[in-house]
Every structure is written in C-alpha cells, then in structure tokens.
Amino acid sequence: MRARYHSPYIRENCGTACSTHCPPSPSKVELPASPCPELLITNSVPSDFQANEIHQLILNTDAEISALGDEITRVQCALDRLELRRAGLRDFVKSHRAVVSIVRRLPRDILGEIFSHYLRDASDSEYPPSGSPTLLLHLVGVCDRWRTIALASPLLW
Template identity: 35%
Template sequence: MLESLRPELERRGLEDDILRITQTLVARKKSLNALTPSHCLPPEILTEIFALCVDAAVTRSEDDGLYSSESDPPLTSPYSWIHIIHVCHRWREVALQAPILWCNIIWTPAVNIACVSAMLERSKQCLIRVTVLAIDKPGRCPAFPLLKRILAVISGHLSRAVSISITLPGHMWRRLPRINCSDLSNLTVLSLSSFGFNSKTSTIFNGRAIPNLRYLSLSRMSLNWGNPALRHAKYMVKLVLNTVVTKAILTTLMELTGLRHLDLSGAFTVFDNAELEALSCHIPLPHLTFLRLSGGSLQITHLWRTLDIPTSTPVKLEFKVNDGNSLNLPTSSMRVAHKLKEMFNADKTHIQSLSF
C-alpha cells in the first residue's frame, strides 16, 4: 500500500520544492534589482526622476504656505531638490545638462539673485514658470531694491514664460517699474496679487497683447478693463477677479465666449438702479462649468440672471450683508426664486449645484 503511494508523495514533494525555489528566485531578483547601482541608469531615466523631485519640492512648498503673505517661511524650500546634484559627479552632470529641471523660477527675498540668473541660463530655451513674492519682514533688508534687481534679471526671459505669478504689497505695486518685454505670446497663466490693501494694477503689462492667455487671476488690484490682457483673449477659459467689478465686465464677458471658470468677488458696481429693475441684456457663456459671485446681493443676483449658462453649471452666490442695505436681501431672494423657476422650466434634470 505504501509502495503504491510513494510516487505520488515524491511528486508532491518535488512540486513543493519547485514552488519554494520559484518564490525564492523571484524574491532574490527583486532584491537584485533594488541593488542595481544608480550609475547604471541611463541619463534619460535619471532626468525623469529628477523632474519628479522638482515637481514634488515645488508642490510641498506651496502646501507649506510659500505664497501666503501672512505665513511663516515654508517648512520646505522649492529648491530643496538641488541637494540631489551634490550626491555624485555624474548626477550633477546629468542635472546640469537637463534644461527642464531649471524652468521653475521662484524668487523671494531669501533667494539669492545670482542663483536665479544661473537657473535662467541652465534652462536654455525651454519655456519657464516665474513666481515672485516680495515681503518686507522685520530684521531683513528692504525687499523693494531686491525686487527691482530680480525683475531686471527676469525681464529678458519673459518671452519664454508660460506662467507668471507676482504677489507684492500695495506700496510696491505703485512703485514697480515697467518691464521691458515685447513678446508675451507664450504666456497662458497670469496671476497678480496685492496684500495689505487694494492697489492699482501695475503698468508692467499694459499695452502688450497676451494672445494665448488662458487663465487670469487678479486679487485686490484695481483693473483697467481696456487692458489687452482682458480684451481679445479669445482662448481664456478661467477668470478669477477679487476687485472692484464695474459695468465694463459685461463687455469683457461678451468677448470671452469660451470661458469655463468664472469667479468674481469684491465691490460690484455693474448695474445702476434703473438697470436692476429689468434685464437689459443676456451674455452667453455656453461652456461655463463653474460660477462664483461674491458681493452685494442685488448686484450679483442680477448679474447671475444676465448670464446665459448651462443649467448643469454649479453656481455659488455669496451675499455680502454689509453691502449697504440689508433690505436688499428679500428682493434678491425673490430674484433668485425667479431665476430658479426659469431653470426648472428649462431643464430641471441637469441642475447640479446651487449654494448661498
């Protein structure tokens, strides 16, 4: 009986041995791959790894509050990734020969201007993203002289900029010199912000067309609605304004028919009392996927009714109760109800979101 079972037992034992050896072989291969020396990696793969390090460092510094005027210095620097080029001579050579790694130009008064100059040189002819944040802090040198120097360094390269973000105190905006740049055709993102108090929009970009601008953000900046950055921006898909919103916004929105994201907040003076009594125009925004209006209740509800947008567009209305007359709220509520009735009658199945 045992003799007849022996071949089967031997077969099972061999199968178990083969399975165990196979599992050991797979584990050893994984360990071997993990121990492959970095100097065996081709430059292309090293460059891709370094690029991921750059993106991660910039993202962490943003999350830590690099661009917040009221925060402490971020826990991580957007340039912390540069330590990897000190690992060995080969890594340094690969990084220095990869222009894509040097395209995120981020300057604060804590960043040496010579370092920015070196980065611009190493980026060669690649498109760049520029972020400037100047804050006067106790115990430090005044930021404005450094700001003028860095703008002089950067201005010669702005024709390569796809993104420009500048955040300054109001008093610096008023003193900011004009930037000498005749070509902004590569620029798709422009963000200008003032903190402390409202400031006049700098003249640095006035008179210059930005034909491919897709995203414009202005915070606490008074606005020249005739600025070429707003007019004739046929590719703009996102507009975020925290400023005084005047009647000129209607003409601007008429031209931005491809707009997908609209966020307006601040003091609204779009309609006079007579215009608030009746709809005088309709502005078609057929591609809009998000709308936020924050301001005086009568003004923003009337503007909302003026916009001809898809019923599926999420809408957020924020009424400012200190807009001068709390008695406006009942009237505003009636107009909201009227607009909702129109939406329900048009297509109630596609209404996604409406919040107050």
C-alpha cells in the first residue's frame, strides 16, 4: 500500500508529463498575495487597517488549508480504493494465468519423468541427503494432480 503522506517537495519521475501528475516545486505553488509584503521583511508594526487585512487573509487561508485537507483525505480514500481494486485484479489475473499454464497440460508420464529427474538431481546435492522423503513430500504437497502422479510413479519410491 502506498504511504498516506506524500510530500509536495518530492518530485517522483512518473514517466509522463509531470505538470499533470506530479506536484509542482514549492517555488511554483500559487500563494495568495500578501496585503503588505514590506512587513514580511521588516520589524515594522502594521497599522490597524493592515492588521485587519492580515487577520482576514489568515482566516481565508486557514479555511483553504482545511478544505485542502478534506480534499486530500477524499482523494487518498479514492486512491486507497483504486489500489485495493488493482491488487484484487492482479490476484484474479494471477490465479487465472495458473489455470491456463503450460504445466497443467503436461502429460502424466512427462510430469513423472520431471519428478524423477528432480529427485535424482536433488539427491546428488548435499542437502537433503539421499533417500530423504522431504523431496517427495514437496512434490506431493503441490496439488492433487501432482500427488496422484507421484504416488503412481514407482520410480520415485
């Protein structure tokens, strides 16, 4: 699942036109105009009129911040739903790909030969030791078809 917080200062390479998919850099974010920009770079005291304008600007900006928070929550919920749907669809496709996989169409005798080679090659290695039932248990534990084939193959026993 995707992290719930995505910093607007991090631009990811999305592979498409970033103006539509990625957040702008902080220097390009459109901010409200300050009613008295000179007060931001000095220690001057604002007049009563300027103070009222600044208070109103703060109230309006706080309201926009709150609205943006609500919108972010709504969009994040939509994103979470989309990610869950995508994960579900991926699982769906994965299970259906397994149904039409080539291994399901292998004839029983060919699969039995593959099992025999697997056991012979694995027995030549250091682990598990030759004659270990663990290897055969792996084969018979895969599915009913493999179990039936393995149990019916005398070369494996």
